[in-house]
Structure formats: C-alpha cells, structure tokens
Amino acid sequence: MAQIKDVAREAGVSVATVSRVLAGHSGVSETARQRVLAAVQVLDYRPDLAARRLRSRRTDTIGLIVSDIRNPFFTEVSRAVEDMAYRNRMRVILCNADEDPEKEALYLDLMRDENVSGVILSPSLPTLARFRLSDYPFPVVLVDRCDRETHADAVVLDNVDSAYRLTAHLIEQGYRRIAFIYGATSATGRQRHEGYVTAMATHGLETLTQAVPATVDAARAAAGELARERPLPEALMGSNGLILLGLVEALREAQLPFPEQIALAGFDDLPWTRLVGSGITVIAQPTYDIGQAATELLLQRIAHPSQSVRRVVLRGELRERGSSTGRSAK
Amino acid sequence: MAQIKDVAREAGVSVATVSRVLAGHSGVSETARQRVLAAVQVLDYRPDLAARRLRSRRTDTIGLIVSDIRNPFFTEVSRAVEDMAYRNRMRVILCNADEDPEKEALYLDLMRDENVSGVILSPSLPTLARFRLSDYPFPVVLVDRCDRETHADAVVLDNVDSAYRLTAHLIEQGYRRIAFIYGATSATGRQRHEGYVTAMATHGLETLTQAVPATVDAARAAAGELARERPLPEALMGSNGLILLGLVEALREAQLPFPEQIALAGFDDLPWTRLVGSGITVIAQPTYDIGQAATELLLQRIAHPSQSVRRVVLRGELRERGSSTGRSAK
DNA sequence: ATACTGTTTGTAATCGATTACTTTTCACGT
DNA sequence: ACGTGAAAAGTAATCGATTACAAACAGTAT
Numbered sequence: 001m002a003q004i005k006d007v008a009r010e011a012g013v014s015v016a017t018v019s020r021v022l023a024g025h026s027g028v029s030e031t032a033r034q035r036v037l038a039a040v041q042v043l044d045y046r047p048d049l050a051a052r053r054l055r056s057r058r059t060d061t062i063g064l065i066v067s068d069i070r071n072p073f074f075t076e077v078s079r080a081v082e083d084m085a086y087r088n089r090m091r092v093i094l095c096n097a098d099e100d101p102e103k104e105a106l107y108l109d110l111m112r113d114e115n116v117s118g119v120i121l122s123p124s125l126p127t128l129a130r131f132r133l134s135d136y137p138f139p140v141v142l143v144d145r146c147d148r149e150t151h152a153d154a155v156v157l158d159n160v161d162s163a164y165r166l167t168a169h170l171i172e173q174g175y176r177r178i179a180f181i182y183g184a185t186s187a188t189g190r191q192r193h194e195g196y197v198t199a200m201a202t203h204g205l206e207t208l209t210q211a212v213p214a215t216v217d218a219a220r221a222a223a224g225e226l227a228r229e230r231p232l233p234e235a236l237m238g239s240n241g242l243i244l245l246g247l248v249e250a251l252r253e254a255q256l257p258f259p260e261q262i263a264l265a266g267f268d269d270l271p272w273t274r275l276v277g278s279g280i281t282v283i284a285q286p287t288y289d290i291g292q293a294a295t296e297l298l299l300q301r302i303a304h305p306s307q308s309v310r311r312v313v314l315r316g317e318l319r320e321r322g323s324s325t326g327r328s329a330k
Numbered sequence: 331m332a333q334i335k336d337v338a339r340e341a342g343v344s345v346a347t348v349s350r351v352l353a354g355h356s357g358v359s360e361t362a363r364q365r366v367l368a369a370v371q372v373l374d375y376r377p378d379l380a381a382r383r384l385r386s387r388r389t390d391t392i393g394l395i396v397s398d399i400r401n402p403f404f405t406e407v408s409r410a411v412e413d414m415a416y417r418n419r420m421r422v423i424l425c426n427a428d429e430d431p432e433k434e435a436l437y438l439d440l441m442r443d444e445n446v447s448g449v450i451l452s453p454s455l456p457t458l459a460r461f462r463l464s465d466y467p468f469p470v471v472l473v474d475r476c477d478r479e480t481h482a483d484a485v486v487l488d489n490v491d492s493a494y495r496l497t498a499h500l501i502e503q504g505y506r507r508i509a510f511i512y513g514a515t516s517a518t519g520r521q522r523h524e525g526y527v528t529a530m531a532t533h534g535l536e537t538l539t540q541a542v543p544a545t546v547d548a549a550r551a552a553a554g555e556l557a558r559e560r561p562l563p564e565a566l567m568g569s570n571g572l573i574l575l576g577l578v579e580a581l582r583e584a585q586l587p588f589p590e591q592i593a594l595a596g597f598d599d600l601p602w603t604r605l606v607g608s609g610i611t612v613i614a615q616p617t618y619d620i621g622q623a624a625t626e627l628l629l630q631r632i633a634h635p636s637q638s639v640r641r642v643v644l645r646g647e648l649r650e651r652g653s654s655t656g657r658s659a660k
Numbered sequence: 661a662t663a664c665t666g667t668t669t670g671t672a673a674t675c676g677a678t679t680a681c682t683t684t685t686c687a688c689g690t
Numbered sequence: 691a692c693g694t695g696a697a698a699a700g701t702a703a704t705c706g707a708t709t710a711c712a713a714a715c716a717g718t719a720t
Contacts, residue, residue, distance in 0.1 A: 003707085004706065004707060004708095005707095013669075013670085014669065014670045015671095015706095015707080016669070016670060016671080017668085017669065017670080019707070019709080020669095020708095020709095023708080026667095027668060027669090029667090029668060029669090032668080032669080046442065046443050047443075047707070048384070048445075048705085048706050048707060049443055049445065050380055050383035050384040050389070050445065050705080050706080051705070051706035051707035051708085052708070053675095053707090054378070054380040054381050054384050054674095054675050054676065054677080054705085054707075054708090055674070055675045055706080055707050055708040056675085056708055056709090057675070057708095059380070069405055069408060069409055069412075070402075070405055070406065070409065072400075072402075075399055075400060075405055076400065078399060078424075078426075079399055079426055082399075082424075082425070091423065091440075091444075092423070092424070093422070093423060093424075094408075094412075094422070094424040095412070096409060096412055113377075113379055114379060114421075115378075115379070115380065216601065245601055245602070248605050249604075249605065252605060270602075271546065271575055271602075272575070272601075272605065272606065274579075275575075275578050275579065275582060275602065275606045276602065276605045276606050333676060333677085334678095335676085335677095343699075344699060344700045344701075345676095345677080345678090345700085345701095346678085346679075346700060346701080347698085347699060349678055349679080350679095350698095350699090353678080356697095357697065357698060357699090358697095358698070358699085359699090362698080362699080377676085377677070378675085378676050378677060379677095380675080380676080380677085381675070381676035381677035381678085381705090382676080382678075383705095384676085384677075384704095384705050384706065384707080385676080385678040385679080385705050386677080386678055386679090386705085387705075
C-alpha cells in the first residue's frame with residue numbers, strides 16, 4: 001500500500017507538497033501539482049484516513065440518528081442525507097434509535113467518540129426536553145422533531161398547521177365526531193394533536209383523542225377499542241404513517257369499510273395509502289427535502305459555527321382521497 | 331479532553347498498562363486494573379478512535395452496501411445488521427447504492443479507504459458477475475443476491491424454490507395464463523424467474539414474462555400493457571415488493587379488481603399487502619434473520635479469515651390471501 | 661547589486677493511541 | 691541467600707498523515 005512518502009519520492013517533491021496538493025491548498029506551483037497528481041495515479045495512492053483524522057482532528061463524518069428506520073419517513077430522510085453528504089465528500093454514520101431514549105444517548109456518546117463533524121438527530125421526547133446544544137461537542141441539527149423552546153437548528157413540518165388543515169378538511173366534508181389517535185411519544189405527535197384540538201375548538205366541536213406509542217400495534221389496539229364504542233366516531237385521524245397503518249388494520253378487523261362506515265385520514269403519503277380502499281386522505285411530507293435541508297443546515301453550521309440558529313419549516317400538502325369523501329356526497 | 335497519559339498519571343501506572351487494561355489483555359495485576367478503571371471513571375476518559383485505528387490498523391467497522399434503502403426488505407436487513415454489529419462493539423457504515431453499479435463501486439472503494447473490517451453487500455447484477463473475493467482487501471458477505479457460480483459467503487432466500495411454490499399455488503388455484511413480471515436487474519429476480527419457468531413447464535403451461543427494472547414505475551407500466559392485452563392473463567406475479575406495488579397500481583388504474591378479474595401474487599410481505607383488497611398472497615422473507623445471519627457470517631469470517639466459504643439459504647414462507655382465491659372457489 | 665516582498669518548497673514536530681522490547685518484580689526451588 | 695522463570699510494568703518506537711516553521715527562490719523596486 002503506497003504511502004504519502006512514496007508519492008513524494010515518485011513525484012520528486014516533499015510530503016508536505018503532496019499533502020498540500022491533495023488538500024487543495026493554494027501555494028503549490030502548477031508543475032508540482034501535476035507531478036503529484038501523476039504520481040498519485042501511478043501508485044494508486046489513497047490517503048490513510050485514520051492518520052489524516054488523527055492529525056487533522058477532523059473526520060468529515062456526519063452522524064445521523066433516526067428514531068425508527070422502519071418508518072418510511074426516516075428511510076427517505078436518510079436517503080437524502082446520504083446523497084447530500086457524499087456529494088460534499090462527507091461520510092455518514094447511520095444509527096437507528098428505535099424510539100428508545102437510552103439507545104439515543106448511547107449513539108450520541110458514540111458520535112462523540114467518533115469525533116463526528118456534526119449530527120442530525122430526530123430526538124425522542126425525553127431527549128428533546130433535556131436538549132441543550134452546549135451538551136455536545138459537535139453541532140446538532142434536529143429533524144422532524146423540535147418544539148418552540150428548543151434552541152437549535154432544525155427542519156420540521158408545519159405540524160400544527162398541517163394537522164389543523166387536515167382536521168378542517170374532515171369537518172368541511174361534514175364529519176363532526178372526529179377521533180385523533182396520535183403518538184404521544186414524539187414532539188411531532190403532540191404538535192399535530194395541538195393542531196387537531198385547535199381546529200375542533202374553532203369549529204365548536206368536542207375532541208376525542210387517544211395517545212399511544214407510535215407503533216402499528218398500539219394504534220391498531222387503540223382503534224380497535226374505538227371501533228367498539230357506540231356511537232361510532234364518524235372519522236378517524238392518525239398522527240403518522242405507522243399509526244395510520246394500525247388504523248387501517250383495525251378497521252379491517254372490525255369490518256368497518258371507509259369511508260362508508262367511518263372516514264379516515266392521516267399523515268405521511270406512503271406508497272400504499274392510495275391503494276387501500278378508495279385511497280386514504282393524507283398530509284404528504286416533503287421527506288427528501290427535509291433530509292436535504294437538514295444536511296445543508298448542518299454543513300453550513302459546520303462551516304460557520306457561530307452563525308445564528310435557524311429553523312426551516314416545510315409545508316405539508318393535503319392530498320384528498322376517497323377515505324374522506326364527504327357525508328354530503330353520499 | 332483526557333488522554334491516555336492523563337489516565338496513566340492519575341492511576342500511577344504507565345500508558346502501556348492503561349492500554350492493556352482497556353484492551354482487556356491479560357498480564358495486568360488486579361490492583362493495577364482497578365486503579366486504571368477508577369482513573370478512567372474519574373477523568374471520563376474516552377480513547378481517541380483515530381489514534382487507535384491508526385496504530386492498531388483495525389477499525390472494528392463493517393460496511394453495509396444495500397441496493398435500495400427504500401425497499402423495506404433492505405430497511406429491515408439494515409436494522410438487523412446494525413443491532414448485531416453494535417452488540418458486538420462494531421460500527422456500521424451504511425451506504426445506499428440505489429441499484430447503480432457505479433455507486434456500488436464507489437462505495438466499495440470508500441470501504442477500502444475506511445479500512446473496514448468487512449462488508450455486507452447486496453450486489454447489482456454487473457457487480458455480481460464480476461465479483462471476486464480476492465479483489466477486495468476485506469471479507470465480503472453477499473446478502474439477498476448471489477448465484478451458484480459466485481464463491482463467497484452469502485445469505486439468500488431459496489428464490490428458485492419459493493418462486494416455484496408461489497407459481498404452483500396459483501396453478502393449484504386453477505389459474506393457467508400466469509404472467510410474471512420480474513426485476514431483471516438483480517440476481518434475485520432472475521432466480522425467481524427460473525422458479526416460475528420451472529413450475530410452469532412442470533405443469534405443461536406456457537410462460538408469459540416481462541423483464542423490467544426493479545422499480546414501482548417500471549412495473550406499473552409493464553403491468554399496464556399486460557392489462558390491455560386480450561385475452562387478459564388470469565394471474566399476475568411480481569418478483570419483489572416494489573414490483574408488486576407497481577402491479578397493484580396498474581390494476582387499479584385499469585380498474586381490474588383482484589381476484590375477480592385477475593389474480594395477484596408476489597414476493598415480500600410488506601405491511602400493506604394484507605390491506606389492499608382482500609389481501610395479497612405473497613412469499614414472506616425472513617428479513618431480519620437474513621441481516622442477522624449475514625452479520626454473524628461476517629463476524630466469523632473476520633475472526634477466522636481462512637474458514638471455508640459458507641452459504642446460508644433461508645426458506646420463504648407462502649402466505650395465502652384473497653388475491654389468489656381460486657377460480658374453482660368462485 | 662541589494663534589499664524586500666511574496667510565493668513555493670522542505671524539514672521535522674505532532675496528533676494519541678498500541679505494542680515491541682526491555683526492565684523490574686516476585687514466587688519458588690535449591 | 692541465590693538463581694531462575696514467569697508475570698507485571700515501563701520505555702520508547704510506531705502507525706501515516708498534517709502542518710508549524712524555516713529555508714529557498716523568484717520577481718521587483720531601489
């Protein structure tokens with residue numbers, strides 16, 4: 001395996017010059033640069049990253065800690081982060097915290113050990129509550145989950161407003177008893193809850209909510225109970241893709257077709273939402289954009305550590321489908 | 331930030347002793363060990379990974395290169411790999427090749443640069459065709475995709491047999507004109523094609539196949555064409571989850587309900603397969619097990635570089651649902 | 661020709677661990 | 691008390707780059 005001194009010898013220059021050329025530093029003559037590049041080619045030289053990282057104290061690596069890799073939302077975010085990162089010659093270490101605050105803390109420690117340049121994190125509720133940027137030796141950009149109090153770069157959906165619009169849509173369609181099943185373990189769920197509550201209140205309607213862990217099974221169980229209540233709610237809303245999936249499963253088990261027996265709506269425009277029944281009305285998130293924006297924010301923060309904190313709020317898009325076809329229309 | 335020499339001073343021993351304790355080497359007195367451990371606690375010492383990796387020439391990192399992170403199959407595999415790896419104090423670098431052989435090559439180079447301990451790879455067809463273990467300075471375990479010729483550790487589904495069983499199931503249900511739409515860009519698709527062809531031949535039936543890139547859109551387009559043909563095929567099979575999704579979309583567009591107008595079956599038991607229509611008959615893959623097995627294989631290979639090559643074949647499970655309800659039953 | 665500037669180049673220190681090698685310590689048999 | 695071998699501990703070389711600093715050089719003004 002060729003080392004930098006081999007390249008230096010081959011090119012007839014010093015190791016410092018080789019290093020400078022490879023780092024793209026100025027102050028190297030064009031002739032020297034060419035000879036170094038040629039030597040690198042000839043020897044197929046690849047710098048040893050461990051050595052470089054040790055000396056330079058930089059890793060050019062960003063850590064991505066997602067809450068649940070099985071959630072397609074985070075899959076797509078990861079994809080975007082990865083694309084952007086590698087395009088900027090950065091590495092990505094992906095960690096899946098599985099909605100477990102302990103795992104999250106573990107991975108944040110790991111990021112410290114790895115001396116990453118920065119971290120993109122979708123924090124669980126406890127982590128978010130305790131979150132202080134100054135607790136970490138690297139910049140952190142929050143993604144998907146952030147509240148008004150937290151002072152950190154972040155990229156989030158306009159959760160409150162999106163939930164408001166989704167709820168308002170159901171109300172417009174003539175539904176009144178609208179139940180909201182939401183993941184209480186994430187800031188996202190809570191904010192969407194807020195939007196729902198506001199919309200209901202604005203229209204003088206009573207709320208009907210159920211907080212659950214953000215899993216398919218929990219949502220199915222909760223919806224199963226609701227389905228046994230009489231009078232039946234007129235509509236069901238889920239606070240994210242996994243929960244929505246649970247709702248669909250529960251309605252199927254309870255043999256309640258939508259929208260005939262009960263209307264349905266939720267968050268996340270997953271591939272299957274338009275295929276079940278006559279399609280499910282959802283708020284679509286610009287997932288790829290979210291990941292992209294988060295990476296951009298992080299890269300900028302790494303370049304300019306003291307620039308002011310920024311928050312990017314992206315708008316969710318309402319996609320009306322059969323599941324919320326109005327009572328009037330029937 | 332505390333360094334090893336600080337720990338040594340605090341503990342009143344030499345750096346060598348500290349290093350030995352932390353590496354779990356024998357030849358350290360119990361007293362010394364205790365003092366070192368205490369000092370580590372006091373100073374909150376964390377070894378510098380860059381320095382360690384430079385000197386020891388080991389990274390304890392495994393690279394995972396998946397074909398398409400959006401495919402839930404690979405998501406689940408990643409999860410398993412990650413779990414297993416961290417449990418064995420290994421890091422994971424996840425890369426998404428997006429079914430692009432060039433990206434794949436790029437990432438394999440990157441793995442070399444990172445000096446990873448080993449790689450788990452789901453190769454594209456061109457990469458698999460050229461694949462030689464000796465081309466890489468690290469052990470490689472293939473996952474999901476591997477052919478009989480390739481001499482490497484691998485974990486795969488019994489693709490041929492599973493496809494045979496799925497096809498045979500449709501035949502048993504009374505279908506004859508069974509079309510198979512498959513991803514020709516992966517070894518998996520080809521092997522499943524083989525199983526389908528064998529099953530059809532065994533029953534004296536004519537094959538009806540369409541090779542497509544393994545994407546939802548390509549599959550939808552292909553199925554859209556088939557849906558316009560007369561006579562209509564009696565059943566449609568897709569070679570993986572993404573393709574199956576494309577088929578469902580196409581049938582919906584063509585307003586062909588299943589199984590009434592046309593039967594449907596495929597691979598990958600994704601969350602939504604039991605929710606659309608009366609459920610879709612699929613071969614379920616033990617995705618988590620596949621990732622787990624691959625990681626185990628890799629860790630063993632790292633520990634014993636010269637042990638003989640092993641291939642783990644896992645069995646797919648047929649899950650019968652409404653989409654393949656027999657003609658006889660109608 | 662000389663001094664002065666700015667650019668290019670080279671030498672050697674450095675990053676923080678691991679580990680080869682040497683020295684010390686200790687238990688034990690004679 | 692002493693020699694012996696094993697176990698424990700320490701010293702210093704080492705991994706392979708980056709970079710601080712010094713030296714050489716070229717170009718220009720005096």
